[in-house]
Amino acid sequence: xxxxxxxxxxxxxxxxxxxxxxxxxxxxxxxxxxxxxxxxxxxxxxxxxxxxxxxxxxxxxxxxxxxxxxxxxxxxxxxxxxxxxxxxxxxxxxxxxxxxxxxxxxxxxxxxxxxxxxxxxxxxxxxxxxxxxxxxxxxxxxxxxxxxxxxxxxxxxxxxxxxxxxxxxxxxxxxxxxxxxxxxxxxxxxxxxxxxxxxxxxxxxxxxxxxxxxxxxxxxxxxxxxxxxxxxxxxxxxxxxxxxxxxxxxxxxxxxxxxxxxxxxxxxxxxxxxxxxxxxxxxxxxxxxxxxxxxxxxxxxxxxxxxxxxxxxxxxxxxxxxxxxxxxxxxxxxxxxxxxxxxxxxxxxxxxxxxxxxxxxxxxxxxxxxxxxxxxxxxxxxxxxxxxxxxxxxxxxxxxxxxxxxxxxxxxxxxxxxxxxxxxxxxxxxxxxxxxxxxxxxxxxxxxxxxxxxxxxxxxxxxxxxxxxxxxxxxxxxxxxxxxxxxxxxxxxxxxxxxxxxxxxxxxxxxxxxxxxxxxxxxxxxxxxxxxxxxxxxxxxxxxxxxxxxxxxxxxxxxxxxxxxxxxxxxxxxxxxxxxxxxxxxxxxxxxxxxxxxxxxxxxxxxxxxxxxxxxxxxxxxxxxxxxxxxxxxxxxxxxxx
Amino acid sequence: xxxxxxxxxxxxxxxxxxxxxxxxxxxxxxxxxxxxxxxxxxxxxxxxxxxxxxxxxxxxxxxxxxxxxxxxxxxxxxxxxxxxxxxxxxxxxxxxxxxxxxxxxxxxxxxxxxxxxxxxxxxxxxxxxxxxxxxxxxxxxxxxxxxxxxxxxxxxxxxxxxxxxxxxxxxxxxxxxxxxxxxxxxxxxxxxxxxxxxxxxxxxxxxxxxxxxxxxxxxxxxxxxxxxxxxxxxxxxxxxxxxxxxxxxxxxxxxxxxxxxxxxxxxxxxxxxxxxxxxxxxxxxxxxxxxxxxxxxx
Numbered sequence: 032x033x034x035x036x037x038x039x040x041x042x043x044x045x046x047x048x049x050x051x052x053x054x055x056x057x058x059x060x061x062x063x064x065x066x067x068x069x070x071x072x073x074x075x076x077x078x079x080x081x082x083x084x085x086x087x088x089x090x091x092x093x094x095x096x097x098x099x100x101x102x103x104x105x106x107x108x109x110x111x112x113x114x115x116x117x118x119x120x121x122x123x124x125x126x127x128x129x130x131x132x133x134x135x136x137x138x139x140x141x142x143x144x145x146x147x148x149x150x151x152x153x154x155x156x157x158x159x160x161x162x163x164x165x166x167x168x169x170x171x172x173x174x175x176x177x178x179x180x181x182x183x184x185x186x187x188x189x190x191x192x193x194x195x196x197x198x199x200x201x202x203x204x205x206x207x208x209x210x211x212x213x214x215x216x217x218x219x220x221x222x223x224x225x226x227x228x229x230x231x232x233x234x235x236x237x238x239x240x241x242x243x244x245x246x247x248x249x250x251x252x253x254x255x256x257x258x259x260x261x262x263x264x265x266x267x268x269x270x271x272x273x274x275x276x277x278x279x280x281x282x283x284x285x286x287x288x289x290x291x292x293x294x295x296x297x298x299x300x301x302x303x304x305x306x307x308x309x310x311x312x313x314x315x316x317x318x319x320x321x322x323x324x325x326x327x328x329x330x331x332x333x334x335x336x337x338x339x340x341x342x343x344x345x346x347x348x349x350x351x352x353x354x355x356x357x358x359x360x361x362x363x364x365x366x367x368x369x370x371x372x373x374x375x376x377x378x379x380x381x382x383x384x385x386x387x388x389x390x391x392x393x394x395x396x397x398x399x400x401x402x403x404x405x406x407x408x409x410x411x412x413x414x415x416x417x418x419x420x421x422x423x424x425x426x427x428x429x430x431x432x433x434x435x436x437x438x439x440x441x442x443x444x445x446x447x448x449x450x451x452x453x454x455x456x457x458x459x460x461x462x463x464x465x466x467x468x469x470x471x472x473x474x475x476x477x478x479x480x481x482x483x484x485x486x487x488x489x490x491x492x493x494x495x496x497x498x499x500x501x502x503x504x505x506x507x508x509x510x511x512x513x514x515x516x517x518x519x520x521x522x523x524x525x526x527x528x529x530x531x532x533x534x535x536x537x538x539x540x541x542x543x544x545x546x547x548x549x550x551x552x553x554x555x556x557x558x559x560x561x562x563x564x565x566x567x568x569x570x571x572x573x574x575x576x577x578x579x580x581x582x583x584x585x586x587x588x589x590x591x592x593x594x595x596x597x598x599x600x601x602x603x604x605x606x607x608x609x610x611x612x613x614x615x616x617x618x619x620x621x622x623x624x625x626x627x628x629x630x631x632x633x634x635x636x637x638x639x640x641x642x643x644x645x646x647x648x649x650x651x652x653x654x655x656x657x658x659x660x661x662x663x664x665x666x667x668x669x670x671x672x673x
Numbered sequence: 674x675x676x677x678x679x680x681x682x683x684x685x686x687x688x689x690x691x692x693x694x695x696x697x698x699x700x701x702x703x704x705x706x707x708x709x710x711x712x713x714x715x716x717x718x719x720x721x722x723x724x725x726x727x728x729x730x731x732x733x734x735x736x737x738x739x740x741x742x743x744x745x746x747x748x749x750x751x752x753x754x755x756x757x758x759x760x761x762x763x764x765x766x767x768x769x770x771x772x773x774x775x776x777x778x779x780x781x782x783x784x785x786x787x788x789x790x791x792x793x794x795x796x797x798x799x800x801x802x803x804x805x806x807x808x809x810x811x812x813x814x815x816x817x818x819x820x821x822x823x824x825x826x827x828x829x830x831x832x833x834x835x836x837x838x839x840x841x842x843x844x845x846x847x848x849x850x851x852x853x854x855x856x857x858x859x860x861x862x863x864x865x866x867x868x869x870x871x872x873x874x875x876x877x878x879x880x881x882x883x884x885x886x887x888x889x890x891x892x893x894x895x896x897x898x899x900x901x902x903x904x905x906x907x908x909x910x911x912x913x914x915x916x917x918x919x920x921x922x923x924x925x926x927x928x929x930x931x932x933x934x935x936x937x938x939x940x941x942x943x944x945x946x947x948x949x950x951x952x953x954x955x956x957x958x959x960x961x962x963x964x965x966x967x968x969x970x971x
Contacts, residue, residue: 069941072952105941108954250897250936288844288881289937291950326837327844330880332935346839346867348746348874353706361711364836407899407940414941445898479940481898495901499935505878506736513735610914632907634958 034308036316040194043307047186059093060115060139065108065174067101067260068292073108074127081128085135094139100261102174104161104414105407107150112174113138119153160430161412166393168401169377170417172262178296181303184264190309192380193268196275197317200383202232205276209379211387213399218244218335218372219447219476220552221398221465224379227369231277231359234367241274241282242363242370243323245293246340248332249448250499251479254403255373257415259286259293262377263300267323269376271310272383274321277369282323284373285340288330298325332449332503336551337370339505350505351551372477374403394420398464402478408445409436409484418463425459428482440485442583443567447476449496449503450556452563453489472563474556488585489568490575494522496560500553511554514545518561527588530576535565580651587631590650593657594635596621597673598645601666605635605646620663692717692777694765697725701747708756716751717760717779724748742877745870815859824849825857829864839867843876851891852883880935888923888930890968892916892948897936899943904957908944909933911961928968 035043055061064070064079082096102110107124113134114120121144123134130148138144144152151159167173176183184190196205210225231239243266247255258266270282286294301323304310312320326344328334334343336351341363343349362368378400382390391399398420404427407413411433418427424444428434435441443453452473454461461467465475483492501515518541521534542558549555565572574580581589594605594614601619613629616622624635636646649657660669689712693704696718704716716723727733730740751757762782769776786797817825828845832838842861847853853876862869876882894900894909909931913919916929923930939945942954946964953964 068952069939069954072939072942072945072954108942247938248935250901251899251940252936253938253940256938287938289934289947326840328879329840329844329847329882330935331878343840344837346837346875347871348878352709354710356711405940407943408902413899413943448898479898481902481940483902487902492902495898503935506738516735632910 034311034313034315036308037194037198040190040315044185044191047182051183051186054095055114056116057093058095058116060113061095061097062135062139063097063099063112063114063174065100065102065110065112066098067257068290069101069105070108070110071292075109077128078109078111078126078131081131082135085132091140094135097177099174099176100172100178101257101415103170103416104150104412106411106413110150110174113144115139115142118142119144120156121152122150122156123148124150160433161414161416164418164422164426164431165416166401166419167417168381168390169258169265169374169403170261170415171381172265173257173415174261176262178261178263179299181264181300181307184262188384189264189380190268192383193271193309194315196272196383197315197319202276202278205272205383206232208383208387209276212382212390213387213394213397214375214378214382214390215398215465216372217374217378217402217477219249219450219474221475224371224375227359227371228273228277230357231279231367231369234360236367237278238281238366239277239279240363240366240368241270241277241279242340242344242368243270243282243284243373243376244335244337244340244370245284245286245290245373246328246335247287247290247477248335248503249450249477249479251407251445251481252405252448252477254405254415254478256287256290256293258373258377258403259290259297263296264304265377265380266297266373267300267304267310269379270323270371271314271321272379273369273371273376275319277367279369280321282321283344283363284323284325285328285334285344286325287328294325294327301325331505332499333505333551333553336553339551340370341368350507351553353550374478395462395464397466402463402475404463404478404480406432406480406482408480408482409439409487410434410482411436420464421462423460423462424454427463427480428459432482435482435484437484441482442485442487443483443489443492443564445473445481445483445492445560446479447474447559448479449499450474450552450559451476451479452559453483453492453567454563455567458567472559472566474559486583486585488526488581488583489564489571490522490526490581491583491585493561493564494519494526497522497557500557504553504557508549508551508554510545510548511550511557514541514549514554515557517541518545518557522561525572525575526581526586528575528579528586530572532576534576535569535572538565574651578651580653582650584648584650586650590631590648591626591654591657592624592629592631592633592635593647593649593659594622594624595645595647596658596660596669598643599666600643600645602640602643604638604640608634608638610634616663619666621660621666621669623660623663689713690715692775695725696720696723696759696761698727698744698747700725701744701751704757705747705750705754708754712756714757715760716757717763717765719762719764721762721784723751723759723761742870742874745868746874749868749871815856815863817856817860818854821850821854821857825860829861833864838865839872839875843872843882847882851887851889852885854886855884883930886923886927888928890929890948891932892929892946893932893934893937895935895937895939895943895945895947896933897938897940897943899940900936900945903943905944907958908946908956908961911958912946912965915961915965929965 066075109126111123111126134145206228214224215221245255310322333339334349339349339351358368394400401417401419403417445453468475497519501519504511506512542562546558574582584590599621606614611628613625614622639646691707691712692715693700694717704714708714727740727744733740764780766778766780832842858872862872896905916924918924918931920933937947939952945954
């Protein structure tokens with residue numbers, strides 16, 4: 032099939048719109064099952080087949096069943112959107128195959144939305160706290176279009192920006208527009224995108240290359256995966272525009288191997304785009320040629336770093352290298368290369384379609400537009416959110432996120448992945464933008480926002496991150512490789528109750544050395560979680576070192592499980608569940624934990640009935656205050672004595 | 674050769690060249706980094722060959738890394754780099770000037786061999802009456818196990834001619850056989866021209882590759898931040914307990930390999946586990962036996 036021309040594209044867009052509205056009119060109802068990775072993991076496949084089965088059983092032909100990407104609210108997966116002719120759109124959450132049957136019967140066929148499963152009906156949806164403060168630009172198509180359908184994408188202005196650019200804009204104009212919009216890299220460092228493109232365009236060497244970085248290694252961030260899973264064409268379009276602006280002829284998507292669905296979705300979208308002349312040697316008849324190839328990562332965190340990523344594609348050992356020269360001068364295969372995060376690329380079409388002024392009207396002075404965050408951890412509404420820059424952490428956590436899970440207290444929010452830091456409650460009114468987060472000792476990073484409740488220990492969290500970066504250090508720089516080893520050793524010692532006076536001062540010195548002397552972004556940011564937790568949660572470190580106490584009751588070496596004799600009813604539940612046989616007792620006898628056998632797994636605490644609550648965790652000087660029985664005694668004897 | 678002068682940077686040409694003194698592992702890395710940055714490098718070494726002390730070591734402190742694995746790829750890279758000129762058996766006589774404009778006078782000691790003409794054939798070694806005869810290793814034929822042979826060839830052929838073909842080949846081999854068999858890597862080395870040391874360096878760098886056989890199902894317990902704060906560690910313990918293997922171990926029946934994964938990007942459903950390509954979310958310790966039962970038969 033020959034590629035589309037400009038006019039052919041206009042015609043196709045019109046046709047797609049007409050076709051979709053005709054199709055929607057011809058059906059009595061439309062059911063969309065949201066099938067991102069999260070949805071599938073929560074059981075969306077079963078829900079889909081339940082719908083299919085029911086529709087087939089009753090031979091219902093006037094209901095359209097389709098799938099789409101994630102709808103954003105991961106805590107309510109699997110989710111289903113139902114539109115019935117003339118009725119309001121209803122978003123259902125926490126759907127099971129049984130609930131699906133009822134929705135089909137009552138809502139789709141009966142016309143009565145099932146209120147009790149619904150998250151919102153019609154106009155209410157925009158008012159749900161989770162969605163109210165969001166502004167979706169990059170994610171505007173999430174959960175709306177079928178990622179495998181090019182028509183649905185084009186009907187919603189997909190590739191319209193590319194057409195506009197190729198038809199009437201010079202590469203310099205595109206770069207100027209992006210510069211004016213104030214778009215900055217969404218991968219973490221926040222380098223102005225327009226300036227990067229300009230620098231690459233100015234290079235004389237050819238060919239030039241583009242790389243879309245989807246090696247989303249930061250634990251707690253998954254927006255890049257979601258973009259590919261719900262709207263892959265936006266990334267392709269953004270990348271093609273970028274290629275036109277810098278004069279590149281070939282591009283790579285570098286996607287983590289842990290994201291099989293995203294890889295499949297991107298691959299499918301690339302073939303569709305090629306088939307319709309939206310990629311290839313002569314895009315829309317403009318004479319401009321560009322094509323994209325997918326390369327998979329293989330599970331190395333450091334490959335998200337640009338020079339390391341280039342090495343990985345080239346097939347050499349993926350260690351970062353010194354800069355200059357920067358990749359825009361000497362990148363992949365020694366040619367000028369622009370590396371952009373896929374979220375950055377997916378933002379580009381919207382800017383060119385609506386103008387730089389529109390985009391720069393959103394956000395703060397230095398950080399424009401919106402940013403996607405993955406709001407996860409000990410929070411009620413977990414999910415992907417797209418919010419304008421400058422929103423406060425409090426709004427994000429308490430309004431969008433709906434507060435901390437299980438009525439626990441907020442302790443910290445961790446932003447920026449292993450390179451970021453932990454911010455305490457006093458920083459909650461901080462506006463979220465590149466500069467203010469950095470000043471507070473954290474960073475934007477790729478946009479992970481992990482909420483930490485009062486039952487997590489901050490020293491343990493710092494240890495967790497150092498363990499991560501220590502594992503993932505490529506080993507090139509001594510400070511990063513061995514410095515993180517030393518940091519880990521000290522932190523482990525502290526969490527095991529063997530901290531010494533002077534450990535914190537040593538850690539501080541070590542952190543500064545690692546920061547100064549490491550080469551790439553990984554090494555220079557290893558100390559951030561340690562420094563920020565030491566800054567904001569110093570008393571926790573001190574409690575561990577001086578008092579041998581873990582205030583959050585999380586560090587196993589410092590806690591002890593204990594059965595309160597005055598509460599134990601002798602029901603034998605904990606005894607039966609203890610995996611190591613550390614609990615002694617018999618029916619109607621107060622149970623006793625043998626501390627020499629206990630592995631502190633916490634099962635006894637979990638199984639102790641809510642009415643009894645006899646098992647407690649204690650730490651530090653509280654251990655000495657416990658009433659410890661030597662051996663089990665009958666409950667009655669004990670109660671009489673005391 | 675007497676008093677060769679390397680003019681390292683003149684005021685007129687600021688970019689100039691750099692001279693690295695000593696061809697040990699530090700000097701080699703410095704030379705490579707400089708050359709990668711686009712600077713001409715003279716690597717000066719007093720001994721007849723570069724490599725230094727590290728070439729004599731088996732393992733290096735403190736990480737116990739194999740010394741040759743660190744060094745060999747760099748030796749090859751230096752030998753091939755167009756911007757690095759090795760001056761062996763060379764001493765520095767004088768060094769004058771300051772940063773940005775040094776002038777060095779070097780003395781290169783004679784090898785009694787015209788390096789411009791020598792092709793490295795080794796006949797002189799073989800015929801030298803006063804030295805022990807060095808036996809060059811015969812070129813070994815690569816014998817690939819029959820069960821890997823056809824597939825390995827197919828993978829290599831499919832990627833032949835592609836730019837940067839090593840990673841795709843390793844990925845396909847790894848997913849076809851569940852690990853990277855040694856003989857297949859030798860085969861890949863012979864077919865692609867990448868030295869085996871280079872292939873091993875790449876293969877052992879990535880977490881997704883394994884050089885030892887793995888079980889049929891790969892159980893990756895996510896230890897990303899969100900999963901960690903929601904109890905991923907206890908999930909990992911339970912899997913380890915249930916499968917009776919340690920992390921990174923494989924069950925005796927070759928059915929399961931247990932791994933702790935970096936974030937699998939399913940943080941909204943933390944804690945999560947990925948088995949092969951299927952993600953299970955919102956798990957508690959009690960769900961572990963049920964999940965493993967699903968894979969019992971298969």
